[in-house]
Amino acid sequence: MPPDSMWSIGELAERAGVTVKTVRFYSDRGLLPEGTRSSGGHRRYGPDALDRLHLIRSLRTLDLPVPEVGRILDEEDTLEDVVAGKLRQIGSRLAALRWQEAALQLLQECAPEERAERLRLIGAVAVPPSTAPLARFWRRWLPPRLPARLVSAIVDQTVPQLPEGPTPAQVLAFTRLYAFVTAPCPGTGQGQPAAHGPDGGRPAVLYDGLGEAYGLAAGQVRAERSPHEGEALDCFVSAYARSRGTRDTPAFRRRLSGLLAADPRIDRYWDLTAELTGPSEPTPGATHDWLCAALDEQIAHAAG
Structure with missing residues:
Protein backbone atom coordinates (compact mmCIF):
# COMPACT_ATOMS: atom_id res chain seq x y z
CA MET A 1 0.00 0.00 0.00
CA PRO A 2 1.45 3.42 -0.93
CA PRO A 3 2.74 5.40 2.06
CA ASP A 4 0.46 8.36 1.28
CA SER A 5 -2.60 6.11 1.76
CA MET A 6 -1.51 5.13 5.27
CA TRP A 7 -2.82 6.94 8.34
CA SER A 8 -1.03 8.10 11.43
CA ILE A 9 -2.33 6.97 14.81
CA GLY A 10 -3.99 10.38 15.25
CA GLU A 11 -5.70 10.21 11.84
CA LEU A 12 -7.02 6.72 12.58
CA ALA A 13 -8.32 7.85 15.97
CA GLU A 14 -10.07 10.83 14.40
CA ARG A 15 -11.72 8.74 11.68
CA ALA A 16 -12.87 6.18 14.27
CA GLY A 17 -14.08 8.81 16.74
CA VAL A 18 -11.86 7.57 19.57
CA THR A 19 -8.83 8.89 21.37
CA VAL A 20 -5.21 8.23 20.41
CA LYS A 21 -4.84 6.55 23.79
CA THR A 22 -7.55 4.04 22.81
CA VAL A 23 -5.86 3.18 19.51
CA ARG A 24 -2.50 2.79 21.26
CA PHE A 25 -4.10 0.56 23.94
CA TYR A 26 -5.50 -1.90 21.38
CA SER A 27 -2.32 -1.77 19.31
CA ASP A 28 -0.12 -2.55 22.31
CA ARG A 29 -2.27 -5.61 23.09
CA GLY A 30 -2.03 -6.95 19.56
CA LEU A 31 -5.70 -6.41 18.67
CA LEU A 32 -4.92 -3.71 16.11
CA PRO A 33 -1.76 -4.52 14.17
CA GLU A 34 -0.02 -1.55 12.59
CA GLY A 35 0.53 -1.59 8.84
CA THR A 36 4.03 -0.19 8.92
CA ARG A 37 6.23 2.44 10.55
CA SER A 38 7.20 5.82 9.19
CA SER A 39 10.84 6.77 8.64
CA GLY A 40 10.65 8.44 12.02
CA GLY A 41 9.39 5.25 13.70
CA HIS A 42 5.76 6.35 14.03
CA ARG A 43 2.93 3.87 13.62
CA ARG A 44 1.02 3.89 10.36
CA TYR A 45 -2.30 2.15 9.69
CA GLY A 46 -4.18 1.17 6.54
CA PRO A 47 -7.95 1.57 5.94
CA ASP A 48 -8.60 -2.03 7.08
CA ALA A 49 -7.51 -0.95 10.56
CA LEU A 50 -10.56 1.31 10.72
CA ASP A 51 -12.94 -1.61 10.14
CA ARG A 52 -11.08 -3.69 12.69
CA LEU A 53 -11.19 -0.87 15.23
CA HIS A 54 -14.95 -0.48 14.73
CA LEU A 55 -15.36 -4.22 15.32
CA ILE A 56 -13.25 -4.08 18.46
CA ARG A 57 -15.32 -1.19 19.82
CA SER A 58 -18.57 -3.03 19.05
CA LEU A 59 -17.39 -6.13 20.88
CA ARG A 60 -16.20 -4.08 23.84
CA THR A 61 -19.59 -2.34 24.16
CA LEU A 62 -20.97 -5.84 24.87
CA ASP A 63 -18.60 -5.89 27.87
CA LEU A 64 -16.50 -8.66 26.37
CA PRO A 65 -13.04 -8.78 27.99
CA VAL A 66 -10.07 -7.83 25.82
CA PRO A 67 -8.68 -11.42 25.75
CA GLU A 68 -12.01 -12.73 24.42
CA VAL A 69 -12.11 -9.97 21.80
CA GLY A 70 -8.63 -11.04 20.71
CA ARG A 71 -9.66 -14.68 20.39
CA ILE A 72 -12.64 -13.69 18.23
CA LEU A 73 -10.46 -11.53 15.98
CA ASP A 74 -7.90 -14.32 15.67
CA GLU A 75 -10.77 -16.80 14.99
CA GLU A 76 -9.75 -18.96 17.94
CA ASP A 77 -13.32 -18.62 19.28
CA THR A 78 -16.51 -17.99 17.35
Missing part, protein backbone atom coordinates in the same frame (compact mmCIF):
# COMPACT_ATOMS: atom_id res chain seq x y z
CA LEU A 79 -18.64 -14.98 18.10
CA GLU A 80 -21.61 -17.31 18.70
CA ASP A 81 -19.78 -19.25 21.43
CA VAL A 82 -18.55 -16.12 23.17
CA VAL A 83 -22.00 -14.50 23.06
CA ALA A 84 -23.60 -17.67 24.43
CA GLY A 85 -21.13 -17.71 27.30
CA LYS A 86 -21.75 -14.04 28.01
CA LEU A 87 -25.51 -14.59 28.05
CA ARG A 88 -25.06 -17.38 30.62
CA GLN A 89 -23.01 -15.06 32.81
CA ILE A 90 -25.58 -12.28 32.56
CA GLY A 91 -28.40 -14.72 33.29
CA SER A 92 -26.63 -15.88 36.42
CA ARG A 93 -26.07 -12.30 37.58
CA LEU A 94 -29.70 -11.37 36.92
CA ALA A 95 -30.89 -14.44 38.84
CA ALA A 96 -28.68 -13.40 41.75
CA LEU A 97 -30.00 -9.83 41.68
CA ARG A 98 -33.63 -10.98 41.56
CA TRP A 99 -32.99 -13.32 44.49
CA GLN A 100 -31.26 -10.57 46.48
CA GLU A 101 -34.07 -8.12 45.78
CA ALA A 102 -36.73 -10.55 47.02
CA ALA A 103 -34.59 -11.48 50.05
CA LEU A 104 -34.20 -7.80 50.99
CA GLN A 105 -37.95 -7.29 50.61
CA LEU A 106 -38.49 -10.30 52.87
CA LEU A 107 -36.35 -8.70 55.56
CA GLN A 108 -37.98 -5.31 55.06
CA GLU A 109 -41.50 -6.67 55.42
CA CYS A 110 -41.03 -9.01 58.39
CA ALA A 111 -41.49 -8.16 62.05
CA PRO A 112 -38.30 -7.15 63.92
CA GLU A 113 -38.36 -10.29 66.06
CA GLU A 114 -38.30 -12.45 62.90
CA ARG A 115 -35.29 -10.82 61.27
CA ALA A 116 -32.56 -12.80 63.05
CA GLU A 117 -34.02 -16.16 61.97
CA ARG A 118 -34.63 -14.99 58.42
CA LEU A 119 -31.14 -13.59 58.12
CA ARG A 120 -29.79 -16.95 59.23
CA LEU A 121 -31.92 -18.79 56.66
CA ILE A 122 -30.98 -16.40 53.83
CA GLY A 123 -27.29 -16.44 54.74
CA ALA A 124 -27.10 -20.23 54.48
CA VAL A 125 -28.12 -20.25 50.80
CA ALA A 126 -25.75 -19.47 47.94
CA VAL A 127 -26.55 -16.63 45.53
CA PRO A 128 -27.92 -17.42 43.05
CA PRO A 129 -29.44 -20.39 44.86
CA SER A 130 -28.93 -23.97 43.73
CA THR A 131 -31.24 -26.98 44.00
CA ALA A 132 -28.27 -29.38 44.18
CA PRO A 133 -28.72 -29.95 47.96
CA LEU A 134 -32.32 -31.02 47.30
CA ALA A 135 -31.16 -33.51 44.67
CA ARG A 136 -28.57 -34.90 47.10
CA PHE A 137 -31.27 -35.29 49.74
CA TRP A 138 -33.38 -37.44 47.43
CA ARG A 139 -30.45 -39.51 46.23
CA ARG A 140 -29.71 -40.35 49.89
CA TRP A 141 -33.37 -40.97 50.73
CA LEU A 142 -34.14 -43.32 47.83
CA PRO A 143 -33.43 -47.05 48.29
CA PRO A 144 -30.02 -48.20 47.08
CA ARG A 145 -29.36 -49.88 43.75
CA LEU A 146 -32.17 -48.21 41.84
CA PRO A 147 -31.38 -47.88 38.12
CA ALA A 148 -29.71 -44.58 37.33
CA ARG A 149 -32.39 -43.58 34.81
CA LEU A 150 -35.08 -44.14 37.48
CA VAL A 151 -33.19 -42.11 40.09
CA SER A 152 -32.81 -39.25 37.60
CA ALA A 153 -36.52 -39.36 36.77
CA ILE A 154 -37.50 -39.29 40.46
CA VAL A 155 -35.13 -36.42 41.22
CA ASP A 156 -36.57 -34.46 38.29
CA GLN A 157 -40.09 -34.96 39.68
CA THR A 158 -39.28 -34.21 43.32
CA VAL A 159 -36.86 -31.28 43.04
CA PRO A 160 -38.77 -28.08 42.24
CA GLN A 161 -37.65 -25.57 39.65
CA LEU A 162 -36.73 -22.20 41.11
CA PRO A 163 -38.84 -19.26 39.88
CA GLU A 164 -37.02 -16.77 37.66
CA GLY A 165 -38.41 -13.81 39.61
CA PRO A 166 -39.03 -15.06 43.15
CA THR A 167 -41.37 -13.31 45.57
CA PRO A 168 -40.29 -12.75 49.18
CA ALA A 169 -42.59 -15.65 50.20
CA GLN A 170 -40.87 -17.95 47.71
CA VAL A 171 -37.45 -16.95 49.00
CA LEU A 172 -38.59 -17.82 52.52
CA ALA A 173 -40.03 -21.15 51.35
CA PHE A 174 -36.82 -22.12 49.56
CA THR A 175 -34.54 -21.13 52.44
CA ARG A 176 -36.67 -23.24 54.78
CA LEU A 177 -36.62 -26.10 52.29
CA TYR A 178 -32.83 -25.80 52.06
CA ALA A 179 -32.59 -25.88 55.87
CA PHE A 180 -34.82 -28.96 55.94
CA VAL A 181 -32.78 -31.02 53.48
CA THR A 182 -29.41 -30.02 54.96
CA ALA A 183 -30.35 -30.64 58.59
CA PRO A 184 -28.60 -33.60 60.27
CA CYS A 185 -31.90 -35.48 60.60
CA PRO A 186 -34.40 -33.83 58.26
CA GLY A 187 -38.08 -34.56 58.79
CA THR A 188 -40.03 -35.68 61.79
CA GLY A 189 -39.20 -39.34 61.26
CA GLN A 190 -35.72 -40.64 60.69
CA GLY A 191 -36.77 -44.04 59.30
CA GLN A 192 -37.38 -45.01 55.72
CA PRO A 193 -40.64 -46.29 54.22
CA ALA A 194 -41.23 -50.02 54.48
CA ALA A 195 -40.66 -50.29 50.73
CA HIS A 196 -37.00 -49.40 51.34
CA GLY A 197 -36.40 -52.26 53.76
CA PRO A 198 -35.32 -55.85 53.09
CA ASP A 199 -38.96 -56.97 53.01
CA GLY A 200 -40.01 -54.18 50.66
CA GLY A 201 -39.82 -56.31 47.53
CA ARG A 202 -38.36 -54.81 44.36
CA PRO A 203 -38.09 -51.02 44.77
CA ALA A 204 -37.33 -50.44 41.07
CA VAL A 205 -40.62 -52.06 40.10
CA LEU A 206 -42.42 -50.06 42.78
CA TYR A 207 -41.03 -46.66 41.80
CA ASP A 208 -41.64 -47.27 38.12
CA GLY A 209 -45.28 -47.95 38.90
CA LEU A 210 -45.62 -45.09 41.36
CA GLY A 211 -44.46 -42.62 38.71
CA GLU A 212 -47.31 -43.74 36.47
CA ALA A 213 -49.84 -43.66 39.32
CA TYR A 214 -48.81 -40.18 40.41
CA GLY A 215 -49.20 -38.98 36.84
CA LEU A 216 -52.75 -40.34 36.70
CA ALA A 217 -53.66 -38.87 40.09
CA ALA A 218 -52.20 -35.44 39.34
CA GLY A 219 -55.11 -34.58 37.07
CA GLN A 220 -57.57 -35.51 39.81
CA VAL A 221 -55.74 -33.39 42.39
CA ARG A 222 -55.47 -30.49 39.95
CA ALA A 223 -59.22 -30.66 39.35
CA GLU A 224 -59.75 -30.73 43.15
CA ARG A 225 -61.70 -33.97 42.96
CA SER A 226 -62.24 -35.91 46.18
CA PRO A 227 -60.18 -39.11 46.54
CA HIS A 228 -61.98 -42.02 44.85
CA GLU A 229 -61.33 -45.42 43.34
CA GLY A 230 -60.45 -45.75 39.70
CA GLU A 231 -57.53 -46.12 37.31
CA ALA A 232 -55.09 -44.05 39.36
CA LEU A 233 -55.75 -46.03 42.56
CA ASP A 234 -55.56 -49.37 40.73
CA CYS A 235 -52.21 -48.38 39.23
CA PHE A 236 -50.98 -47.27 42.67
CA VAL A 237 -51.91 -50.53 44.40
CA SER A 238 -50.66 -52.61 41.48
CA ALA A 239 -47.21 -51.03 41.80
CA TYR A 240 -46.95 -52.23 45.42
CA ALA A 241 -48.38 -55.65 44.61
CA ARG A 242 -46.05 -56.28 41.66
CA SER A 243 -43.01 -55.11 43.63
CA ARG A 244 -43.85 -57.76 46.27
CA GLY A 245 -44.69 -60.47 43.78
CA THR A 246 -48.29 -60.81 44.93
CA ARG A 247 -51.77 -60.17 43.60
CA ASP A 248 -53.92 -57.10 44.10
CA THR A 249 -56.71 -58.44 46.33
CA PRO A 250 -59.01 -56.81 48.93
CA ALA A 251 -56.89 -58.39 51.66
CA PHE A 252 -53.71 -56.95 50.14
CA ARG A 253 -55.31 -53.51 49.94
CA ARG A 254 -56.17 -53.64 53.63
CA ARG A 255 -52.59 -54.64 54.53
CA LEU A 256 -51.18 -51.96 52.24
CA SER A 257 -53.34 -49.29 53.86
CA GLY A 258 -51.87 -50.18 57.25
CA LEU A 259 -48.31 -50.20 55.93
CA LEU A 260 -48.70 -46.80 54.28
CA ALA A 261 -50.25 -45.31 57.41
CA ALA A 262 -47.21 -46.42 59.43
CA ASP A 263 -44.62 -45.11 56.96
CA PRO A 264 -42.45 -42.15 58.05
CA ARG A 265 -43.50 -38.95 56.31
CA ILE A 266 -41.72 -35.90 54.97
CA ASP A 267 -44.75 -33.63 54.79
CA ARG A 268 -42.59 -30.60 55.56
CA TYR A 269 -40.72 -31.05 52.30
CA TRP A 270 -43.90 -31.21 50.23
CA ASP A 271 -45.56 -28.29 52.03
CA LEU A 272 -42.57 -26.04 51.38
CA THR A 273 -42.31 -27.26 47.78
CA ALA A 274 -45.96 -26.32 47.23
CA GLU A 275 -45.29 -22.85 48.68
CA LEU A 276 -42.37 -22.47 46.29
CA THR A 277 -44.05 -23.70 43.10
CA GLY A 278 -47.65 -22.65 43.72
CA PRO A 279 -50.85 -24.70 43.50
CA SER A 280 -50.98 -25.10 39.72
CA GLU A 281 -49.00 -28.37 39.65
CA PRO A 282 -49.52 -30.98 42.42
CA THR A 283 -46.39 -32.29 44.09
CA PRO A 284 -45.69 -36.04 44.22
CA GLY A 285 -46.41 -35.74 47.95
CA ALA A 286 -49.88 -34.35 47.26
CA THR A 287 -50.69 -37.08 44.73
CA HIS A 288 -49.39 -39.76 47.12
CA ASP A 289 -51.65 -38.45 49.89
CA TRP A 290 -54.62 -38.35 47.49
CA LEU A 291 -54.03 -41.99 46.52
CA CYS A 292 -53.65 -43.11 50.13
CA ALA A 293 -56.90 -41.33 50.98
CA ALA A 294 -58.59 -42.99 47.98
CA LEU A 295 -57.40 -46.38 49.21
CA ASP A 296 -58.69 -45.75 52.73
CA GLU A 297 -62.01 -44.50 51.33
CA GLN A 298 -62.45 -47.63 49.23
CA ILE A 299 -61.66 -49.91 52.19
CA ALA A 300 -64.05 -48.02 54.45
CA HIS A 301 -66.79 -48.18 51.82
CA ALA A 302 -66.28 -51.94 51.37
CA ALA A 303 -66.41 -52.50 55.13
CA GLY A 304 -69.56 -50.42 55.51
Whole structure:
Protein backbone atom coordinates (compact mmCIF):
# COMPACT_ATOMS: atom_id res chain seq x y z
CA MET A 1 0.00 0.00 0.00
CA PRO A 2 1.45 3.42 -0.93
CA PRO A 3 2.74 5.40 2.06
CA ASP A 4 0.46 8.36 1.28
CA SER A 5 -2.60 6.11 1.76
CA MET A 6 -1.51 5.13 5.27
CA TRP A 7 -2.82 6.94 8.34
CA SER A 8 -1.03 8.10 11.43
CA ILE A 9 -2.33 6.97 14.81
CA GLY A 10 -3.99 10.38 15.25
CA GLU A 11 -5.70 10.21 11.84
CA LEU A 12 -7.02 6.72 12.58
CA ALA A 13 -8.32 7.85 15.97
CA GLU A 14 -10.07 10.83 14.40
CA ARG A 15 -11.72 8.74 11.68
CA ALA A 16 -12.87 6.18 14.27
CA GLY A 17 -14.08 8.81 16.74
CA VAL A 18 -11.86 7.57 19.57
CA THR A 19 -8.83 8.89 21.37
CA VAL A 20 -5.21 8.23 20.41
CA LYS A 21 -4.84 6.55 23.79
CA THR A 22 -7.55 4.04 22.81
CA VAL A 23 -5.86 3.18 19.51
CA ARG A 24 -2.50 2.79 21.26
CA PHE A 25 -4.10 0.56 23.94
CA TYR A 26 -5.50 -1.90 21.38
CA SER A 27 -2.32 -1.77 19.31
CA ASP A 28 -0.12 -2.55 22.31
CA ARG A 29 -2.27 -5.61 23.09
CA GLY A 30 -2.03 -6.95 19.56
CA LEU A 31 -5.70 -6.41 18.67
CA LEU A 32 -4.92 -3.71 16.11
CA PRO A 33 -1.76 -4.52 14.17
CA GLU A 34 -0.02 -1.55 12.59
CA GLY A 35 0.53 -1.59 8.84
CA THR A 36 4.03 -0.19 8.92
CA ARG A 37 6.23 2.44 10.55
CA SER A 38 7.20 5.82 9.19
CA SER A 39 10.84 6.77 8.64
CA GLY A 40 10.65 8.44 12.02
CA GLY A 41 9.39 5.25 13.70
CA HIS A 42 5.76 6.35 14.03
CA ARG A 43 2.93 3.87 13.62
CA ARG A 44 1.02 3.89 10.36
CA TYR A 45 -2.30 2.15 9.69
CA GLY A 46 -4.18 1.17 6.54
CA PRO A 47 -7.95 1.57 5.94
CA ASP A 48 -8.60 -2.03 7.08
CA ALA A 49 -7.51 -0.95 10.56
CA LEU A 50 -10.56 1.31 10.72
CA ASP A 51 -12.94 -1.61 10.14
CA ARG A 52 -11.08 -3.69 12.69
CA LEU A 53 -11.19 -0.87 15.23
CA HIS A 54 -14.95 -0.48 14.73
CA LEU A 55 -15.36 -4.22 15.32
CA ILE A 56 -13.25 -4.08 18.46
CA ARG A 57 -15.32 -1.19 19.82
CA SER A 58 -18.57 -3.03 19.05
CA LEU A 59 -17.39 -6.13 20.88
CA ARG A 60 -16.20 -4.08 23.84
CA THR A 61 -19.59 -2.34 24.16
CA LEU A 62 -20.97 -5.84 24.87
CA ASP A 63 -18.60 -5.89 27.87
CA LEU A 64 -16.50 -8.66 26.37
CA PRO A 65 -13.04 -8.78 27.99
CA VAL A 66 -10.07 -7.83 25.82
CA PRO A 67 -8.68 -11.42 25.75
CA GLU A 68 -12.01 -12.73 24.42
CA VAL A 69 -12.11 -9.97 21.80
CA GLY A 70 -8.63 -11.04 20.71
CA ARG A 71 -9.66 -14.68 20.39
CA ILE A 72 -12.64 -13.69 18.23
CA LEU A 73 -10.46 -11.53 15.98
CA ASP A 74 -7.90 -14.32 15.67
CA GLU A 75 -10.77 -16.80 14.99
CA GLU A 76 -9.75 -18.96 17.94
CA ASP A 77 -13.32 -18.62 19.28
CA THR A 78 -16.51 -17.99 17.35
CA LEU A 79 -18.64 -14.98 18.10
CA GLU A 80 -21.61 -17.31 18.70
CA ASP A 81 -19.78 -19.25 21.43
CA VAL A 82 -18.55 -16.12 23.17
CA VAL A 83 -22.00 -14.50 23.06
CA ALA A 84 -23.60 -17.67 24.43
CA GLY A 85 -21.13 -17.71 27.30
CA LYS A 86 -21.75 -14.04 28.01
CA LEU A 87 -25.51 -14.59 28.05
CA ARG A 88 -25.06 -17.38 30.62
CA GLN A 89 -23.01 -15.06 32.81
CA ILE A 90 -25.58 -12.28 32.56
CA GLY A 91 -28.40 -14.72 33.29
CA SER A 92 -26.63 -15.88 36.42
CA ARG A 93 -26.07 -12.30 37.58
CA LEU A 94 -29.70 -11.37 36.92
CA ALA A 95 -30.89 -14.44 38.84
CA ALA A 96 -28.68 -13.40 41.75
CA LEU A 97 -30.00 -9.83 41.68
CA ARG A 98 -33.63 -10.98 41.56
CA TRP A 99 -32.99 -13.32 44.49
CA GLN A 100 -31.26 -10.57 46.48
CA GLU A 101 -34.07 -8.12 45.78
CA ALA A 102 -36.73 -10.55 47.02
CA ALA A 103 -34.59 -11.48 50.05
CA LEU A 104 -34.20 -7.80 50.99
CA GLN A 105 -37.95 -7.29 50.61
CA LEU A 106 -38.49 -10.30 52.87
CA LEU A 107 -36.35 -8.70 55.56
CA GLN A 108 -37.98 -5.31 55.06
CA GLU A 109 -41.50 -6.67 55.42
CA CYS A 110 -41.03 -9.01 58.39
CA ALA A 111 -41.49 -8.16 62.05
CA PRO A 112 -38.30 -7.15 63.92
CA GLU A 113 -38.36 -10.29 66.06
CA GLU A 114 -38.30 -12.45 62.90
CA ARG A 115 -35.29 -10.82 61.27
CA ALA A 116 -32.56 -12.80 63.05
CA GLU A 117 -34.02 -16.16 61.97
CA ARG A 118 -34.63 -14.99 58.42
CA LEU A 119 -31.14 -13.59 58.12
CA ARG A 120 -29.79 -16.95 59.23
CA LEU A 121 -31.92 -18.79 56.66
CA ILE A 122 -30.98 -16.40 53.83
CA GLY A 123 -27.29 -16.44 54.74
CA ALA A 124 -27.10 -20.23 54.48
CA VAL A 125 -28.12 -20.25 50.80
CA ALA A 126 -25.75 -19.47 47.94
CA VAL A 127 -26.55 -16.63 45.53
CA PRO A 128 -27.92 -17.42 43.05
CA PRO A 129 -29.44 -20.39 44.86
CA SER A 130 -28.93 -23.97 43.73
CA THR A 131 -31.24 -26.98 44.00
CA ALA A 132 -28.27 -29.38 44.18
CA PRO A 133 -28.72 -29.95 47.96
CA LEU A 134 -32.32 -31.02 47.30
CA ALA A 135 -31.16 -33.51 44.67
CA ARG A 136 -28.57 -34.90 47.10
CA PHE A 137 -31.27 -35.29 49.74
CA TRP A 138 -33.38 -37.44 47.43
CA ARG A 139 -30.45 -39.51 46.23
CA ARG A 140 -29.71 -40.35 49.89
CA TRP A 141 -33.37 -40.97 50.73
CA LEU A 142 -34.14 -43.32 47.83
CA PRO A 143 -33.43 -47.05 48.29
CA PRO A 144 -30.02 -48.20 47.08
CA ARG A 145 -29.36 -49.88 43.75
CA LEU A 146 -32.17 -48.21 41.84
CA PRO A 147 -31.38 -47.88 38.12
CA ALA A 148 -29.71 -44.58 37.33
CA ARG A 149 -32.39 -43.58 34.81
CA LEU A 150 -35.08 -44.14 37.48
CA VAL A 151 -33.19 -42.11 40.09
CA SER A 152 -32.81 -39.25 37.60
CA ALA A 153 -36.52 -39.36 36.77
CA ILE A 154 -37.50 -39.29 40.46
CA VAL A 155 -35.13 -36.42 41.22
CA ASP A 156 -36.57 -34.46 38.29
CA GLN A 157 -40.09 -34.96 39.68
CA THR A 158 -39.28 -34.21 43.32
CA VAL A 159 -36.86 -31.28 43.04
CA PRO A 160 -38.77 -28.08 42.24
CA GLN A 161 -37.65 -25.57 39.65
CA LEU A 162 -36.73 -22.20 41.11
CA PRO A 163 -38.84 -19.26 39.88
CA GLU A 164 -37.02 -16.77 37.66
CA GLY A 165 -38.41 -13.81 39.61
CA PRO A 166 -39.03 -15.06 43.15
CA THR A 167 -41.37 -13.31 45.57
CA PRO A 168 -40.29 -12.75 49.18
CA ALA A 169 -42.59 -15.65 50.20
CA GLN A 170 -40.87 -17.95 47.71
CA VAL A 171 -37.45 -16.95 49.00
CA LEU A 172 -38.59 -17.82 52.52
CA ALA A 173 -40.03 -21.15 51.35
CA PHE A 174 -36.82 -22.12 49.56
CA THR A 175 -34.54 -21.13 52.44
CA ARG A 176 -36.67 -23.24 54.78
CA LEU A 177 -36.62 -26.10 52.29
CA TYR A 178 -32.83 -25.80 52.06
CA ALA A 179 -32.59 -25.88 55.87
CA PHE A 180 -34.82 -28.96 55.94
CA VAL A 181 -32.78 -31.02 53.48
CA THR A 182 -29.41 -30.02 54.96
CA ALA A 183 -30.35 -30.64 58.59
CA PRO A 184 -28.60 -33.60 60.27
CA CYS A 185 -31.90 -35.48 60.60
CA PRO A 186 -34.40 -33.83 58.26
CA GLY A 187 -38.08 -34.56 58.79
CA THR A 188 -40.03 -35.68 61.79
CA GLY A 189 -39.20 -39.34 61.26
CA GLN A 190 -35.72 -40.64 60.69
CA GLY A 191 -36.77 -44.04 59.30
CA GLN A 192 -37.38 -45.01 55.72
CA PRO A 193 -40.64 -46.29 54.22
CA ALA A 194 -41.23 -50.02 54.48
CA ALA A 195 -40.66 -50.29 50.73
CA HIS A 196 -37.00 -49.40 51.34
CA GLY A 197 -36.40 -52.26 53.76
CA PRO A 198 -35.32 -55.85 53.09
CA ASP A 199 -38.96 -56.97 53.01
CA GLY A 200 -40.01 -54.18 50.66
CA GLY A 201 -39.82 -56.31 47.53
CA ARG A 202 -38.36 -54.81 44.36
CA PRO A 203 -38.09 -51.02 44.77
CA ALA A 204 -37.33 -50.44 41.07
CA VAL A 205 -40.62 -52.06 40.10
CA LEU A 206 -42.42 -50.06 42.78
CA TYR A 207 -41.03 -46.66 41.80
CA ASP A 208 -41.64 -47.27 38.12
CA GLY A 209 -45.28 -47.95 38.90
CA LEU A 210 -45.62 -45.09 41.36
CA GLY A 211 -44.46 -42.62 38.71
CA GLU A 212 -47.31 -43.74 36.47
CA ALA A 213 -49.84 -43.66 39.32
CA TYR A 214 -48.81 -40.18 40.41
CA GLY A 215 -49.20 -38.98 36.84
CA LEU A 216 -52.75 -40.34 36.70
CA ALA A 217 -53.66 -38.87 40.09
CA ALA A 218 -52.20 -35.44 39.34
CA GLY A 219 -55.11 -34.58 37.07
CA GLN A 220 -57.57 -35.51 39.81
CA VAL A 221 -55.74 -33.39 42.39
CA ARG A 222 -55.47 -30.49 39.95
CA ALA A 223 -59.22 -30.66 39.35
CA GLU A 224 -59.75 -30.73 43.15
CA ARG A 225 -61.70 -33.97 42.96
CA SER A 226 -62.24 -35.91 46.18
CA PRO A 227 -60.18 -39.11 46.54
CA HIS A 228 -61.98 -42.02 44.85
CA GLU A 229 -61.33 -45.42 43.34
CA GLY A 230 -60.45 -45.75 39.70
CA GLU A 231 -57.53 -46.12 37.31
CA ALA A 232 -55.09 -44.05 39.36
CA LEU A 233 -55.75 -46.03 42.56
CA ASP A 234 -55.56 -49.37 40.73
CA CYS A 235 -52.21 -48.38 39.23
CA PHE A 236 -50.98 -47.27 42.67
CA VAL A 237 -51.91 -50.53 44.40
CA SER A 238 -50.66 -52.61 41.48
CA ALA A 239 -47.21 -51.03 41.80
CA TYR A 240 -46.95 -52.23 45.42
CA ALA A 241 -48.38 -55.65 44.61
CA ARG A 242 -46.05 -56.28 41.66
CA SER A 243 -43.01 -55.11 43.63
CA ARG A 244 -43.85 -57.76 46.27
CA GLY A 245 -44.69 -60.47 43.78
CA THR A 246 -48.29 -60.81 44.93
CA ARG A 247 -51.77 -60.17 43.60
CA ASP A 248 -53.92 -57.10 44.10
CA THR A 249 -56.71 -58.44 46.33
CA PRO A 250 -59.01 -56.81 48.93
CA ALA A 251 -56.89 -58.39 51.66
CA PHE A 252 -53.71 -56.95 50.14
CA ARG A 253 -55.31 -53.51 49.94
CA ARG A 254 -56.17 -53.64 53.63
CA ARG A 255 -52.59 -54.64 54.53
CA LEU A 256 -51.18 -51.96 52.24
CA SER A 257 -53.34 -49.29 53.86
CA GLY A 258 -51.87 -50.18 57.25
CA LEU A 259 -48.31 -50.20 55.93
CA LEU A 260 -48.70 -46.80 54.28
CA ALA A 261 -50.25 -45.31 57.41
CA ALA A 262 -47.21 -46.42 59.43
CA ASP A 263 -44.62 -45.11 56.96
CA PRO A 264 -42.45 -42.15 58.05
CA ARG A 265 -43.50 -38.95 56.31
CA ILE A 266 -41.72 -35.90 54.97
CA ASP A 267 -44.75 -33.63 54.79
CA ARG A 268 -42.59 -30.60 55.56
CA TYR A 269 -40.72 -31.05 52.30
CA TRP A 270 -43.90 -31.21 50.23
CA ASP A 271 -45.56 -28.29 52.03
CA LEU A 272 -42.57 -26.04 51.38
CA THR A 273 -42.31 -27.26 47.78
CA ALA A 274 -45.96 -26.32 47.23
CA GLU A 275 -45.29 -22.85 48.68
CA LEU A 276 -42.37 -22.47 46.29
CA THR A 277 -44.05 -23.70 43.10
CA GLY A 278 -47.65 -22.65 43.72
CA PRO A 279 -50.85 -24.70 43.50
CA SER A 280 -50.98 -25.10 39.72
CA GLU A 281 -49.00 -28.37 39.65
CA PRO A 282 -49.52 -30.98 42.42
CA THR A 283 -46.39 -32.29 44.09
CA PRO A 284 -45.69 -36.04 44.22
CA GLY A 285 -46.41 -35.74 47.95
CA ALA A 286 -49.88 -34.35 47.26
CA THR A 287 -50.69 -37.08 44.73
CA HIS A 288 -49.39 -39.76 47.12
CA ASP A 289 -51.65 -38.45 49.89
CA TRP A 290 -54.62 -38.35 47.49
CA LEU A 291 -54.03 -41.99 46.52
CA CYS A 292 -53.65 -43.11 50.13
CA ALA A 293 -56.90 -41.33 50.98
CA ALA A 294 -58.59 -42.99 47.98
CA LEU A 295 -57.40 -46.38 49.21
CA ASP A 296 -58.69 -45.75 52.73
CA GLU A 297 -62.01 -44.50 51.33
CA GLN A 298 -62.45 -47.63 49.23
CA ILE A 299 -61.66 -49.91 52.19
CA ALA A 300 -64.05 -48.02 54.45
CA HIS A 301 -66.79 -48.18 51.82
CA ALA A 302 -66.28 -51.94 51.37
CA ALA A 303 -66.41 -52.50 55.13
CA GLY A 304 -69.56 -50.42 55.51
